Amino acid sequence: MTYILNIETATRNCSVALSQNGNVLACKEIAEAGYSHAEKLHVFIDEILKTNKLTFKDLSAIAISQGPGSYTGLRIGVSAAKGLCYSLDIPLIAIDTLEILARKLIVGSGIIIPMIDARRMECYTAIFDAKHEKTREVKAEIIDENSFQEITETIYFVGDGAPKCKEILTDAKFIYHDDIEFPSANEMCKIAYDKYKKNDIVDVAYFEPFYLKDFMMTVSSK
The missing domain is CATH 3.30.420.40 (ATPase, nucleotide binding domain)
Structure with a gap:
């Protein structure tokens, strides 16, 4: 076992x-x-x-x-x-x-875009097809009214970053699954x-998380 x-x-x-x-x-x-x-x-x-x-x-x-x-x-x-x-x-x-998040949604067709909140209007995103195969690599993406407009298929948004898109991405092709947050x-x-x-493993000694962006520490003013 x-x-x-x-x-x-x-x-x-x-x-x-x-x-x-x-x-x-x-x-x-x-x-x-x-x-x-x-x-x-x-x-x-x-x-x-x-x-x-x-x-x-x-x-x-x-x-x-x-x-x-x-x-x-x-x-x-x-x-x-x-x-x-x-x-x-x-x-x-x-x-x-992002693949883990995308796999929470099962669809017969269309595109799944998982979105993890990265502050303000920025999200960590990738694009997956209905079989959960990645078709675009991970990006730290600033969301605006032009985001994903080149995609003609139905787009399903999941993740805690998706709600920030609702007011600006309002086309009928955008479908939001608010129940899939994390x-x-x-x-x-x-x-x-x-x-x-498949023995697809990583080196325990040298493996580091994929942060995508550098950690930023802010100091509160007194």
Whole structure:
């Protein structure tokens, strides 16, 4: 049996899923405004293993959502995943966060555009077809009235960045799924298992999250 622990912390959603041969056994997650990843992540990992009567030694690999997303969230998730892989001597699998988000929506045709909020009118985006194949790479994109106008197919928006588009992208071809706000480890399970079977893994020592943009620290005025 191939047990993979899947960790998704790129957004406000702190999410952990356990899979067996690509099938979801359990998923625990919580999305809080204050980013509770540091407090919740290891608790969720311990609970999900105990509930399924497994130990860390039963794990075949760890899968991590690689970004783009929150700098702090990604650091917490990746640090935990790397620490577990190193101590257990098991492989680390990295998965595109925007693909994870896109896979939350099933459509028969059209284009899926996952959007992760990147402040103001900027979003981290990529473009996927109805089979969840990426057709345009990840960008940090400033959204305006001309965005995605070259696409003639129906466009489905998902993610916490999508609501900021509603007032300016109003054509009938734009469809908003407000109920799909954050990526989840639940959608990582099949991707991770497929990567595991192909030995599509990353170097535990040198892997870093895909931030896309440099971390910016602001200092409050007194």
